[in-house]
Every structure is written in structure tokens, then in C-alpha cells.
Amino acid sequence: MDSVSRARLRAGQGIVGNADQQGRRQVTLIECRAWDAAVEQVGVAVEPSARRANLLISGLSLTGSRGRTLRVGRCELRIHGETRPCERMDEAQPGLQAALGVPWRGGAFAEVLSDAEIEVGATVEWSDGSGEERMNPLLRGATPPGAEAEIGKQNAVN
16 A cells, blocks of 8 residues: 555545445545554554555544444545455464454445545544544654554555
């Protein structure tokens, strides 16, 4: 996965230039807290890019979010389900697939509902009236832990 500071999303298709286009799995997301828990369980530092998710968000729980709408900047994403980790996780680090197998720890997949460009630092919030606080994703490695996220474009289907 290649990290980028911004990406263009197209409704009904996904991230422009990404391998996954159309269908219900146009964008994949993982939360920092879940990733950190998986890495702690494995006991070895593993970069989040090993997960191959498109967005790494902080401060917002994806647990049980099926059917909800998430706004990232001006882009709306409909969460369709939980992303289950595949055997490629163990290729990155033995034990990572099992560590990500805890419910919702592997993240979520979503459909893009609106055309927009998103960038590191964009506000992330539920747009379905849940009242949860707004969170800001920031590029991993560019800011202190706990307030970071990564935007990535995959060049191969995972």
C-alpha cells in the first residue's frame, strides 16, 4: 500500500486509481486503537500498511457500525460490514491474522456515497445523528500517536 496525503473518491466506485472499484467494498477502514491492540497481541511492531486498509482513523469506534454512514471530510461512506483478515496478514507477521480476528478489530468496508476529495486532517464523524464526537485523521508518522490516520491506495486487490 502506498500512503498518500489526499485521495479522490467517486460515488459508487471508490478511491480513484484503487484496485477495488464498484461493489460494496470500495473503501476499507481500520481504527488506530484496534490496530494497536492487534500489534500488542502479536508482540512485534508492525506498520499499519501491512493491514492494507485504505483509511486508518483514530478516536472513532467502527465496532458494530454496519449500516451506518461515516463522513470523512465532505465524503460520505456507508459501512456495509466487518473486514475479516486474510492469510496475507500472517505473511506480514505470523499471528497477525488471529490478532485481527477479534470482532471488528480487522476494520470495516464501505461504499462511497458522494464524490469528494479527502485529505489527512479531514474531520471524521458519524453523519447518522449518533452524537459521537468529531475526530481528525492525520498521516501516520507525521504526528504524535493517538491522533493519526493513514490514507492509502492499494495497487493490488487484497
